[in-house]
Structures are given as C-alpha cells and as structure tokens.
Amino acid sequence: MALLEAKWGSFVVQLTMKHLDGTLMHANAESRAASPQLGQEMRSMADGSVKVMRDTSERRREITAMLRTRGSVQVTPLSEQFGVSMQTIRKDLHYLEEHGVATRAYGAQTVAALEDLLLDKLFLGVDGFDVELGITTHHEAEAQLNRKMVETAREIIAVTDASKFGRVCLHRIIDVGDLDVLITDAAAPDYIDQAAAQLGISLYKA
Structure with a gap:
C-alpha cells in the first residue's frame, strides 16, 4: 500500500x-x-x-x-x-x-464693423514713431485696422516708450500730426518735445 x-x-x-x-x-x-x-x-x-x-x-x-x-x-x-x-x-x-510664412490678418468684416462705431478716445500703441514718416507698424492688417479706428475716434492718443522714436516700420498708420496726445517716458529725446509743440500735440512724460 x-x-x-x-x-x-x-x-x-x-x-x-x-x-x-x-x-x-x-x-x-x-x-x-x-x-x-x-x-x-x-x-x-x-x-x-x-x-x-x-x-x-x-x-x-x-x-x-x-x-x-x-x-x-x-x-x-x-x-x-x-x-x-x-x-x-x-x-x-x-x-x-x-516661421514667417504668413501673418495674421483681420477680416474685412471686422474692419467694416467699425463703421458703426464712434470712439471717444483711441489709445494707439505703435511699433515705429518718426516725426517725418509717421506712426508705423510691422503688419499691414494692423495698420488698416488702426487707420479705420482713427477715422471713428474723437481723440487719438499714442502711447509709446522712447525706444520707438526714430524707428520706421513697413506699414504707416497715420501722420504724427494726426495725434491729439502723446504719452511717453522721460527718456524721450528733446526733438519730440519740439515736434509736439509745433504740431499742437499734448505731450505727457511718465
């Protein structure tokens, strides 16, 4: 077993x-x-x-x-x-x-819509500010949109730092003389004071 x-x-x-x-x-x-x-x-x-x-x-x-x-x-x-x-x-x-192949553009409808707007104050940022050649930007679409807003605004106020003075970009927005007010910093060159006085632009330095 x-x-x-x-x-x-x-x-x-x-x-x-x-x-x-x-x-x-x-x-x-x-x-x-x-x-x-x-x-x-x-x-x-x-x-x-x-x-x-x-x-x-x-x-x-x-x-x-x-x-x-x-x-x-x-x-x-x-x-x-x-x-x-x-x-x-x-x-x-x-x-x-x-990669520099394309640039963003604002549609025609966006620009057309501004026709019905009435702006009291327009604060305009700029890429380039030259007393003779005007206020400029790098982008055509931005220039077009800004020009349309300028047309509908009662008062145009440019806000820029001193580094933009003397710089000219490809697309012009408006002439410097079209401004009502310029706000910049204390480093702005003296010729900006002179130009503002000659063109009747109110100048404010922060």
Whole structure:
C-alpha cells in the first residue's frame, strides 16, 4: 500500500508537473505568439504617427502654396477642404506665422464693423514713431485696422516708450500730426518735445 501510495503520489506529481509544464509552455507559446502581434501593433502605431506627421507637413505645404498663389486663406474653407477641425487649421496657421510664412490678418468684416462705431478716445500703441514718416507698424492688417479706428475716434492718443522714436516700420498708420496726445517716458529725446509743440500735440512724460 505504501508503494502504491508512493507510485500514486509520484504519478500525481508527474501529472501535476506535466500539467504545469503544459500550462507554462502554453503561456510561453502565447507570449511568443503575442510578440509578433505586439510588434505589429507598435509598428502600426509608429506608422500612424509618421502618417499624421506626413499629413500635417503636406497640409502645411499646400497651405503655403495657397498663400503664395492667392495671397490669403481663411480657416473655415481650409477646414472643409482638408477634412480637419478649424482648431487644427489654426495650429497650422500659427505654425506658419511663427516661421514667417504668413501673418495674421483681420477680416474685412471686422474692419467694416467699425463703421458703426464712434470712439471717444483711441489709445494707439505703435511699433515705429518718426516725426517725418509717421506712426508705423510691422503688419499691414494692423495698420488698416488702426487707420479705420482713427477715422471713428474723437481723440487719438499714442502711447509709446522712447525706444520707438526714430524707428520706421513697413506699414504707416497715420501722420504724427494726426495725434491729439502723446504719452511717453522721460527718456524721450528733446526733438519730440519740439515736434509736439509745433504740431499742437499734448505731450505727457511718465
């Protein structure tokens, strides 16, 4: 009986070991089977990322070509054309703006809407202030918008620091003589005082 028990025990142990071996082998087999699958999934993810990057680059190249051909583009038509969200297009345009390909412009509707406004005081920030060449900015759209606001304002007040004096940018907004008030800092050169007096501009130095 003891021998039988030993044999039975041994038999049970062998069955158990075979069962465990079989389970482990099965698990290893699944792992081996999963490795190609996992690799395929990783490759698919990588391919997807590359595709997204390629699509983004291609879309931005096409938008750049449109800008060069047409001179301007709008968010909504681009969103519909490329089948992406307007937020995606805005990111594209922001990227192109950062890289000097495009500049943000104010829509004609924005400028037209100012026709119905009457501004009491307009505080005008400037990029360049030259007594002879006028008040200027880097961006044409900004110059257009500012000129329209100047037309509707009763009092035009320029606010600038001394570093802007003598600087001339590409797009002119108005002549210096069109100002009513100039607010600047104590470092403003003396010729600004003289010009303000000659043109009848109220000058305030902080």
